[in-house]
Each structure stands twice: as C-alpha cells, then as structure tokens.
Amino acid sequence: xxxxxxxxxxxxxxxxxxxxxxxxxxxxxxxxxxxxxxxxxxxxxxxxxxxxxxxxxxxxxxxxxxxxxxxxxxxxxxxxxxxxxxxxxxxxxxxxxxxxxxxxxxxxxxxxxxxxxxxxxxxxxxxxxxxxxxxxxxxxxxxxxxxxxxxxxxxxxxxxxxxxxxxxxxxxxxxxxxxxxxxxxxxxxxxxxxxxxxxxxxxxxxxxxxxxxxxxxxxxxxxxxxxxxxxxxxxxxxxxxxxxxxxxxxxxxxxxxxxxxxxxxxxxxxxxxxxxxxxxxxxxxxxxxxxxxxxxxxxxxxxxxxxxxxxxxxxxxxxxxxxxxxxxxxxxxxxxxxxxxxxxxxxxxxxxxxxxxxxxxxxxxxxxxxxxxx
Amino acid sequence: xxxxxxxxxxxxxxxxxxxxxxxxxxxxxxxxxxxxxxxxxxxxxxxxxxxxxxxxxxxxxxxxxxxxxxxxxxxxxxxxxxxxxxxxxxxxxxxxxxxxxxxxxxxxxxxxxxxxxxxxxxxxxxxxxxxxxxxxxxxxxxxxxxxxxxxxxxxxxxxxxxxxxxxxxxxxxxxxxxxxxxxxxxxxxxxxxxxxxxxxxxxxxxxxxxxxxxxxxxxxxxxxxxxxxxxxxxxxxxxxxxxxxxxxxxxxxxxxxxxxxxxxxxxxxxxxxxxxxxxxxxxxxxxxxxxxxxxxxxxxxxxxxxxxxxxxxxxxxxxxxxxxxxxxxxxxxxxxxxxxxxxxxxxxxxxx
Ligand SMILES: Cc1ncc(C[n+]2csc(CCOP(=O)(O)OP(=O)(O)O)c2C)c(N)n1
Numbered sequence: 001x002x003x004x005x006x007x008x009x010x011x012x013x014x015x016x017x018x019x020x021x022x023x024x025x026x027x028x029x030x031x032x033x034x035x036x037x038x039x040x041x042x043x044x045x046x047x048x049x050x051x052x053x054x055x056x057x058x059x060x061x062x063x064x065x066x067x068x069x070x071x072x073x074x075x076x077x078x079x080x081x082x083x084x085x086x087x088x089x090x091x092x093x094x095x096x097x098x099x100x101x102x103x104x105x106x107x108x109x110x111x112x113x114x115x116x117x118x119x120x121x122x123x124x125x126x127x128x129x130x131x132x133x134x135x136x137x138x139x140x141x142x143x144x145x146x147x148x149x150x151x152x153x154x155x156x157x158x159x160x161x162x163x164x165x166x167x168x169x170x171x172x173x174x175x176x177x178x179x180x181x182x183x184x185x186x187x188x189x190x191x192x193x194x195x196x197x198x199x200x201x202x203x204x205x206x207x208x209x210x211x212x213x214x215x216x217x218x219x220x221x222x223x224x225x226x227x228x229x230x231x232x233x234x235x236x237x238x239x240x241x242x243x244x245x246x247x248x249x250x251x252x253x254x255x256x257x258x259x260x261x262x263x264x265x266x267x268x269x270x271x272x273x274x275x276x277x278x279x280x281x282x283x284x285x286x287x288x289x290x291x292x293x294x295x296x297x298x299x300x301x302x303x304x305x306x307x308x309x310x311x312x313x314x315x316x317x318x319x320x321x322x323x324x325x326x327x328x329x330x331x332x333x334x335x336x337x338x339x340x341x342x343x344x345x346x347x348x349x350x351x352x353x354x355x356x357x358x359x360x361x362x363x364x365x366x367x368x369x370x371x372x373x374x
Numbered sequence: 375x376x377x378x379x380x381x382x383x384x385x386x387x388x389x390x391x392x393x394x395x396x397x398x399x400x401x402x403x404x405x406x407x408x409x410x411x412x413x414x415x416x417x418x419x420x421x422x423x424x425x426x427x428x429x430x431x432x433x434x435x436x437x438x439x440x441x442x443x444x445x446x447x448x449x450x451x452x453x454x455x456x457x458x459x460x461x462x463x464x465x466x467x468x469x470x471x472x473x474x475x476x477x478x479x480x481x482x483x484x485x486x487x488x489x490x491x492x493x494x495x496x497x498x499x500x501x502x503x504x505x506x507x508x509x510x511x512x513x514x515x516x517x518x519x520x521x522x523x524x525x526x527x528x529x530x531x532x533x534x535x536x537x538x539x540x541x542x543x544x545x546x547x548x549x550x551x552x553x554x555x556x557x558x559x560x561x562x563x564x565x566x567x568x569x570x571x572x573x574x575x576x577x578x579x580x581x582x583x584x585x586x587x588x589x590x591x592x593x594x595x596x597x598x599x600x601x602x603x604x605x606x607x608x609x610x611x612x613x614x615x616x617x618x619x620x621x622x623x624x625x626x627x628x629x630x631x632x633x634x635x636x637x638x639x640x641x642x643x644x645x646x647x648x649x650x651x652x653x654x655x656x657x658x659x660x661x662x663x664x665x666x667x668x669x670x671x672x673x674x675x676x677x678x679x680x681x682x683x684x685x686x687x688x689x690x691x692x693x694x695x696x697x698x699x700x701x702x703x704x705x706x707x708x709x710x711x712x713x714x715x716x717x718x719x720x721x722x723x724x725x726x
Contacts, residue, residue: 072498072678123678126501141502143432176431204432206408212431278407337683340676355671362704
C-alpha cells in the first residue's frame with residue numbers, strides 16, 4: 001500500500017495523508033484503509049477513546065509531577081495519542097514493541113503499570129518493567145537504536161517459524177540516523193516481520209522535519225523495497241487500519257511494512273525545552289484544532305454513542321489512573337547506596353566484587369561514626 | 375574582566391572565533407534556532423546566518439563525517455554533540471577519519487575540527503546524558519583532548535582549540551555550566567598560556583591531587599577540608615588530557631611524594647590509570663606511597679537518584695588522601711581480603 005507521493009515539497013504537507021476521520025470527526029471512506037476497520041463498532045471506538053483519554057491523563061500527571069520536582073524530566077505526548085493507541089491496539093499481546101521515550105500510549109496499551117511511566121524519569125531506575133512481561137522493550141533514548149533491535153527480534157521470530165511481528169516506533173528526526181536506515185536495509189533484505197511506525201510530529205526538538213527530510217518520509221521506504229503508507233496520525237481509526245494492514249503484511253511472510261503518521265507534538269519536546277523559541281502560537285493553535293481525542297468524541301456524539309454516563313465513567317477512570325501514577329511517584333524509594341553496583345554482570349566479576357567490598361567498607365565507615373556519635 | 379557563567383563564556387568564545395575567522399562554522403543538532411539545548415550557541419544564528427550556524431539532521435555520524443568534508447575544503451567546523459552519550463554514533467568518524475586523516479596524508483590534510491561535548495553527570499539527567507567517555511578519545515592518537523573547569527579557561531581554550539590545526543575534543547562539564555567566574559574577554563591568544571598547560575589550582579606540600587573538568591571544584595573543596603586537619607593538598611587541574619602536561623605534574627609529585635588522582639569516569643583503563651602509570655614511570659623514586667585513584671565505579675552510569683554514590687565526593691577523595699598518608703582509612707584491613715579473594719571465584723570456574 002503506497003499513498004500517492006508526487007511533489008518533493010510534501011515533507012511538510014500534512015493533508016496528503018490517508019484518513020478515515022476528518023478533523024471534524026466525520027467518518028470518510030478510503031479505498032485502501034477502509035476495509036481494515038470495517039468491523040469497528042461503537043464499543044471498539046469508545047475503547048479507543050477511553051485509551052486516549054487515559055494516556056493524556058498520564059501525560060498531564062507526568063508534567064505536573066515534573067513541575068513539582070517529583071520527576072526529573074518528562075517527554076510529553078499530547079497530540080500523539082491517536083497514533084500511539086491506534087497502532088498499539090492492532091498488535092497482539094505476543095508481538096513485541098520497541099518504543100522510543102515518547103510512546104506513553106504504546107506502553108499503556110501494552111500493559112505498563114502506573115509506576116512504569118514515572119520511575120525511570122524520576123531517576124530511580126533505568127527501566128522499571130521487565131520487557132518480557134509486556135512484550136515491550138525498555139523505552140529508548142538513543143535516537144533510532146531500537147529500530148535495529150526490532151529487526152533483529154523479527155529475524156528471531158522468522159527463525160523460530162513463529163507468526164509474531166515486531167513493531168518499532170520512532171520520530172521524524174530518527175529517520176536521519178544511520179541505524180534507522182540500516183534497520184530498513186536489514187528488514188528488507190531478510191524480509192523480517194517488522195513494522196516501522198514513524199511518528200512525524202514535525203519537530204526533532206527545535207528542528208522542523210524539513211531538516212531531516214525534503215520528501216515525505218513514507219516515500220523513502222519503497223526505495224528500500226518496503227511498502228509504506230502515509231496517514232493522518234491524529235486519526236485513531238486510520239492508525240488502527242494502517243497498522244492492521246502493516247501487521248498482516250508482516251505476519252503473512254511478505255516482509256516489513258512502514259507507516260508514516262503525520263501528527264504534532266502539542267507540548268514541548270521535554271519539560272526542559274522552550275518551544276516558543278522555534279514555533280509560533282498560531283501553529284500550535286492550528287494543530288489543537290485537529291485534536292485526536294475531540295475528533296473521536298465528535299464522531300461518537302454524531303452517532304449517538306457518547307452520553308454523559310460514558311463521559312463520566314471515562315473521567316473517573318482517568319482520575320483513578322492519574323492518582324495511581326502520582327502515588328507511584330510519591331511512594332517511590334531509592335535503592336541503598338551499595339545498589340549502584342548491582343546487576344552490572346550476571347556472573348561474579350572479581351574486579352567489581354573488590355570495588356563492592358571497598359565501597360561497602362567506605363559506607364560502613366559512616367555508619368560506624370554515626371553510631372559512635374549517638 | 376567580566377563575571378559570567380561557563381555557558382556565556384563558551385558562547386562568547388564561539389562568537390569571537392566566528393568573528394575573527396569566516397571559515398569557522400558551528401554545526402549540530404538544535405544549535406541554530408534554539409541556540410542549543412544548553413543555549414551555548416544562543417544568538418549565533420542571528421549574527422552569522424544559517425550558512426555558518428548549521429542545524430543539522432539528527433545523525434551524529436553524519437554531522438562528524440560532513441565536518442570532515444568541510445575541513446578538507448578549508449573550513450574550521452565546531453561541532454556540538456548534544457550530550458556526551460550521543461558521541462558514540464559519531465565514534466567511527468572521529469576515530470577512523472578525524473583522528474587519522476592528517477597522518478594518512480602525511481600532513482597534507484588538516485583537520486581543524488573542534489568537537490564540543492557537554493559532559494559528565496551530577497545534574498540529575500536521564501540515561502545516556504551523564505557519560506564520561508574521555509578515555510576513548512585519549513586513547514586515540516591524532517586527537518587533542520581538553521577538559522575545562524572554569525569560565526576563563528573555557529573561553530580561552532575554546533578559542534585555542536578552534537585556532538588549532540589539530541582536531542580537538544573539548545569537554546564541557548555540565549555540572550559547572552552555571553558557575554560564575556571572571557573572564558578576560560580581550561585576552562590575546564598569542565599571550566595566553568598554550569592550550570595543554572596544566573594549572574596549579576591550589577598549592578600544597580603533602581599530597582598532589584590530580585584532576586580535571588567537573589571534579590576540580592570538588593578537589594578544591596577537599597583541599598580546604600584537609601587543611602583543617604593539617605594536611606596540605608596541591609590540586610592540579612590538568613586541563614589537557616592529551617597531551618598531559620607532565621612537567622607541571624612531576625614537579626608537584628617530586629615535591630609532595632604522594633599522588634591521588636580523581637575523576638568521575640570509571641576506573642578500569644581510565645585516564646587515572648594512565649596518569650598513575652606515567653607518574654610512576656617518571657617519579658618512582660620520589661613516591662612515598664602507592665598512588666591512589668578515586669573514580670566512578672566500574673558500572674554503567676547509574677540512575678540519577680544514585681549518581682551521588684558514583685561521582686567521587688569530598689569524603690572519598692579525603693579517604694584516598696588518608697591512604698597515601700598511611701592514616702586509618704576505609705581500606706585498612708581489606709588488604710588481606712584483596713589478596714585472598716581476588717583469584718578465586720571466576721567465570722566458568724576459572725581463576726579470575
Ligand atoms: C543519538 C542521539 N542523538 C541525540 C539525542 C538527543 N535528542 C533526544 S530527542 C531528540 C529529538 C528526536 O526527534 P524525533 O526523532 O523526531 O522524535 P520526537 O522527540 O519528536 O518524538 C534529540 C536530538 C539522542 N537522544 N540520541
């Protein structure tokens with residue numbers, strides 16, 4: 001499936017995309033995508049709505065916790081809920097996801113617990129969840145590295161004769177990295193069952209996507225021999241449909257598939273960033289008009305499937321989750337000092353054992369002097 | 375003299391170097407419109423334009439490789455690696471190309487590239503944002519490696535690095551970015567001490583404390599604390615890690631007879647190991663005690679909440695000072711364990 005790509009100035013074009021839901025929330029037909037979501041009824045739609053609202057709540061809670069000094073940093077995902085939730089909902093539990101640091105919605109759908117969203121940003125651990133518990137790799141900070149991991153994992157699936165797929169998530173900036181390009185070459189050469197999901201949120205920190213790409217990013221994949229589609233990433237239905245197509249393609253042995261989801265990061269890159277330096281208020285306002293959550297709400301309302309009772313139940317779920325995320329942060333405890341030396345090796349390492357002994361004795365010196373002064 | 379932070383001093387150094395030489399170009403991720411994530415390049419885009427302040431694609435190998443091409447063409451690229459942990463994708467270009475081209479071409483090609491790296495921990499950052507990779511570069515012949523510790527040095531040595539026809543890896547301690555100091559903005563490079571000279575940051579007579587970059591402040595604090603206990607520490611800020619100014623170092627060691635090295639990077643095969651070996655070669659007969667290293671542990675950089683147990687602090691430095699002075703210290707009594715235990719448990723039952 002390749003969406004039409006014509007002129008070279010489309011890298012920034014945000015409307016040359018496949019979509020199933022207009023920014024006003026009208027359901028529209030798309031010859032390629034439509035059939036992949038023919039089964040989507042009100043109940044499923046309401047589920048996607050609920051997911052997105054909960055993800056946004058985790059995000060607002062994270063920002064608040066950062067402002068209160070409870071977590072060191074936060075990478076907001078507001079505006080990107082549709083692509084994260086829509087694509088992740090298409091995965092099977094035994095498929096394996098390889099997200100970046102911003103994929104809160106992917107981790108949520110995969111089953112991350114409240115603490116999993118905050119403990120690493122709080123600086124207590126590099127990774128909270130065990131990747132095998134939710135078949136999702138630890139969020140990646142090195143831009144693009146996870147795409148190669150996904151391809152390798154997919155090659156393993158292939159060798160096992162299994163019918164799982166690997167999915168990897170990355171940003172528009174990441175497409176400039178050698179790793180991402182090498183990942184596409186490997187995936188294509190070996191027909192690995194992997195799906196690439198590029199969330200083109202228009203910026204890599206301050207750099208607009210045009211610094212990374214003059215031609216639509218989805219247009220690159222065919223050059224590697226990988227079919228691609230360019231979708232409206234603020235459309236949860238299109239995200240679900242495109243991902244179902246891509247997964248079906250990969251699962252049925254046809255090799256990798258590629259999705260470019262055109263979306264927008266409403267907030268700053270991270271809580272350390274000042275986006276007013278590189279983008280206008282107008283631009284942000286324009287994108288707020290394309291809000292992925294409001295879009296689904298409009299559709300559900302128009303179809304009489306959104307009432308006060310439903311709204312209240314989603315709101316209360318969100319409150320509950322928000323409270324849990326906060327509690328997980330506030331009740332977090334730090335490891336003992338000697339813990340810095342834990343888990344460096346699996347087998348005993350005499351060099352480190354010696355350092356442990358030395359540092360342990362050093363720490364014990366403080367305890368001894370504290371006791372003596374009591 | 376003007377009082378300013380290291381961030382401002384480096385900014386001023388860049389501005390001055392760009393004004394002095396139209397061949398100087400600044401490149402990296404977010405260095406243009408945003409002014410860099412640390413605002414080091416703030417205002418440069420407005421002043422010098424997009425041809426000289428280049429917002430690059432998000433690809434460190436690409437940034438470094440194109441800097442090589444620009445240098446071949448006669449430019450003097452100043453590359454910003456956004457954070458220490460992101461230099462690794464560029465490592466191949468630095469080690470195989472930047473460091474070797476001059477040698478490979480028998481001096482026909484110059485690589486006047488300055489590689490600025492916001493460096494090391496202590497700022498509560500996320501994973502991959504607190505690395506101390508200096509030893510990799512020190513080990514690579516063909517590179518000069520600088521680690522600055524105060525605004526004045528940052529300003530002068532950056533200009534010297536840019537003016538140098540050799541590639542220079544220039545480490546900027548994030549932890550000291552916002553510490554203020556006096557800077558002489560009008561300093562004439564011809565009169566300034568050459569890049570690479572070590573600085574006696576504090577004179578002393580009992581112990582030589584060798585350090586650099588982010589640890590200099592801690593080392594000076596340790597020297598003040600030691601003085602209260604009647605121990606006189608001479609603190610040497612190496613400033614250049616490749617080459618090391620051994621003239622200054624050995625003069626101090628010959629005076630004190632005792633050496634402690636401290637750095638934040640891990641111990642194994644680190645800069646401290648090199649320093650201790652070299653000092654021992656040069657000053658063996660002057661040494662009164664085995665030189666000691668106080669370093670980060672041999673672990674991946676820990677999560678932010680635990681970094682205070684990794685970065686050498688004043689107490690760990692003083693503990694090592696006690697060791698070279700043969701005073702009671704945390705290792706007292708551990709020698710027996712060291713000889714007995716090391717040499718037992720090992721991988722696969724072998725002796726390690
Ligand atoms: C190898 C590497 N270089 C630089 C960085 C610093 N950095 C973190 S996020 C980021 C921008 C990423 O942009 P994009 O890939 O578009 O993803 P987004 O953050 O927009 O989701 C940069 C430059 C990094 N984490 N890794």
